[in-house]
Amino acid sequence: MPSFAVETPGRRYPILVERGSLAKLRDYIPARAGKVFVVTTEDVWRLYGGLLKKEIAQSPHEILFFPGGEARKRLAEVEALAEQMMEKGGDRSSVVVAVGGGILTDVAGFLAAIFMRGIPVIQIPTTLLAQVDAAIGGKTGVNLVAGKNLIGSFHQPLAVLIDPAVLDSLPEREYRAGLFEIIKHGVIADPDLFWLMRREPGRVLSHSPEVVDRMICDSVRLKADVVSGDEKEEDRRRILNFGHTFGHALEAETGYAQFLHGEAVAWGMKAAAALGEMERVLPREDREEIVECVNSYGPFPTVSGIDPRRLAARLKSDKKTLKGRIHFVLPERIGAVRITADVDERFVLKAIEDALAC
Numbered sequence: 001m002p003s004f005a006v007e008t009p010g011r012r013y014p015i016l017v018e019r020g021s022l023a024k025l026r027d028y029i030p031a032r033a034g035k036v037f038v039v040t041t042e043d044v045w046r047l048y049g050g051l052l053k054k055e056i057a058q059s060p061h062e063i064l065f066f067p068g069g070e071a072r073k074r075l076a077e078v079e080a081l082a083e084q085m086m087e088k089g090g091d092r093s094s095v096v097v098a099v100g101g102g103i104l105t106d107v108a109g110f111l112a113a114i115f116m117r118g119i120p121v122i123q124i125p126t127t128l129l130a131q132v133d134a135a136i137g138g139k140t141g142v143n144l145v146a147g148k149n150l151i152g153s154f155h156q157p158l159a160v161l162i163d164p165a166v167l168d169s170l171p172e173r174e175y176r177a178g179l180f181e182i183i184k185h186g187v188i189a190d191p192d193l194f195w196l197m198r199r200e201p202g203r204v205l206s207h208s209p210e211v212v213d214r215m216i217c218d219s220v221r222l223k224a225d226v227v228s229g230d231e232k233e234e235d236r237r238r239i240l241n242f243g244h245t246f247g248h249a250l251e252a253e254t255g256y257a258q259f260l261h262g263e264a265v266a267w268g269m270k271a272a273a274a275l276g277e278m279e280r281v282l283p284r285e286d287r288e289e290i291v292e293c294v295n296s297y298g299p300f301p302t303v304s305g306i307d308p309r310r311l312a313a314r315l316k317s318d319k320k321t322l323k324g325r326i327h328f329v330l331p332e333r334i335g336a337v338r339i340t341a342d343v344d345e346r347f348v349l350k351a352i353e354d355a356l357a358c
Helices: 021-028 042-056 075-087 102-117 128-134 164-169 172-189 191-199 201-205 209-229 236-241 244-253 261-278 284-295 308-317 345-357
Strands: 003-007 012-017 036-040 061-065 095-100 121-125 139-144 147-154 159-162 328-333 336-340
Touching (some): 003 209, 012 021, 012 209, 021 042, 021 121, 021 159, 042 061, 042 095, 042 164, 075 139, 102 128, 102 139, 102 147, 128 164, 128 172, 128 209, 147 244, 164 209, 172 191, 172 209, 172 236, 172 261, 172 284, 172 328, 172 336, 201 209, 236 328, 236 336, 244 345, 261 284, 261 345, 284 328, 308 345
Parallel strands (some): 036 095, 095 121
Antiparallel strands (some): 139 147, 328 336
16 A cells, blocks of 8 residues: 655655554664653553554553543643653653544644654554544644644654554444545545545445545545645645634534534534535535535534534634634635635624534
């Protein structure tokens, strides 16, 4: 299977997409590395710890456990992990190996970014969402009560090792949550990928290896290309936020306890598509295709009782809000989007209401 590369001004690194790639970890640990700190969760370590221990056996190493969960994605947990690293002999020669889902890769990546002012990290994502999005591109961070990922840093990894076979151990809900990030990639820049997801839900949901490998590779290729051209999200990389502005508000409003991140993004895509149609940016038939594609990978947690006005107010806390103006990624057609802050505020509330209803 292919290997992709992200090339930024400061670093060029590989993204290996290959079944069995976890058994290649030792190839990516620098020869002069000091202690290796594997940051993971207990459930992931039970599944893959035996294999990974063989890969790091020749290096001094420690296993650090993050409790997991969006509610624990906070600075206090990063500080606790850093204290453990110091107690166990961490220094500037240390390397972090992040093994887990998107929350874990964000937290462990941020830990590596700030420990001793920055040490290397290798990302091994074990959920679909992390494989196609969170582990790629160097975005790291934690949440505030006010919003998601409001404290963080860009810190590119040494490598990203993606094994599609690990997805067979995922709970079905976690697998479905990752599919929404793939739909997102299709809407923003890859119509062939979108129509694969739209027309083949049976093969996608049955974990057909051919389809799974293709949708991961297509998503990785797209994200690697976008990040290589815009590492710090100053221009084109902002298109990756399609669905996220609305979705982050939903996560924050429900206390990060009701929706998985991918599920919130799915709802956010429906809201953004509704806003796009109201602004006469997106044809009605394309909005309907996006909504039908998203809905075909449900079910979703209930949105009953959620106040649309509170969600609209939360949009201003999103990190994409600049000088008080909310920037929205709106689809123009399947495969193309635009970024704009020039929208009718009445339409924003109506789009939220419509998305809550569908």
